[in-house]
Amino acid sequence: MARLPIPGSDSGSWGTILNDFLSVEHNSDGTLKASGSLEDKADNTAVVHNTGDESVGGIKTFTSSPIVxxxxxxxxxxxxxxxxxxxxxxxxxxxxxxxxVVRLAGDLGGAGTTATAPVISSGAITDAKVSxxxxxxxxxxxxxxxxLAGKVPTTRTITTGTGLSGGGDLSTDRTLTVTNDSTTQKVRVSKGGTLVGAR
Structure with a gap:
């Protein structure tokens, strides 16, 4: 196996030993052999370095979490x-x-939580939603x-007098009917010259 000469030893054979060692990786003209052991070494342009900006492609799986x-x-x-x-x-x-964050329950209050102009969609509040x-x-x-002050209460009643029938409270529609009064006639009602009743 090729080796370097040993100081204090290899007397008279230093040149041969050194040449044998160098010939492992060098051609006879001093250039590096293409098929030498250095051929398997990584290209400096294809490895990741400790400093500088670099782009790394592919999926890299770490066995422990990297520190950043x-x-x-x-x-x-x-x-x-x-x-x-x-x-x-x-x-x-x-x-x-x-x-x-928008609060979905409770009162809106405090810094940043006051709704100054809340808008509720038209028709969103129905009878069922009011407690x-x-x-x-x-x-x-x-x-x-x-x-409401201008409305008449439904308990108000209509009372009919002489010559009228019907009436009652205002909880529903009421129909008043003019009745014939043959006893105390005051007005004779005719239509087209024909007597139709007495009131």
Whole structure:
């Protein structure tokens, strides 16, 4: 097996030993052999280096988690510490200019939670959605009290006098009928010259 000369030994054979050693990887003109052991070494342009920007293709599987610093831009890898801190802080409240948390229950109150101009879709509130115990004050309904003040209660009754029949309370439609009065006639009603009744 080729080797380097040993200092203090190999007297008179240094040149031969050295030439044998060099001939393993070199041609007789001093150039490197294409089929030498260096042929199997990685090309410097095809390996990953410790410094500098490089692009690595393909799927790389790590047997342990790589350690990365805290990210500073959108395209950088996030480490566990950074992710935990962001998740722990939670999402911010929604504003008029950015998306965020919107409360689905309870009163809106406090910084960033007040709905200054809430909009409910037309027809969204139906009778079934209003609680029977809501106890909404009449004053909360526009014009309700003033409108009702001009209405006649259904308990009001119509009482008929002489010559009329029908009447009753106003809980339903009432029909008044003129009746014939042959005893105390005051008006004779005729139609086309023909007597049709006395009132």
């Amino acid at each position: 610093p805290t990210p500073t831009s959108n395209t950088q890898t996030a480490n566990k510490s950074y992710v935990d801190s962001v998740v722990g802080a939670g999402a911010s409240d929604a504003t008029t200019t950015s998306n965020g 029977a115990s809501a106890n909404i004050a009449q004053s909360k309904v526009a014009n309700l009290t003033s409108t």
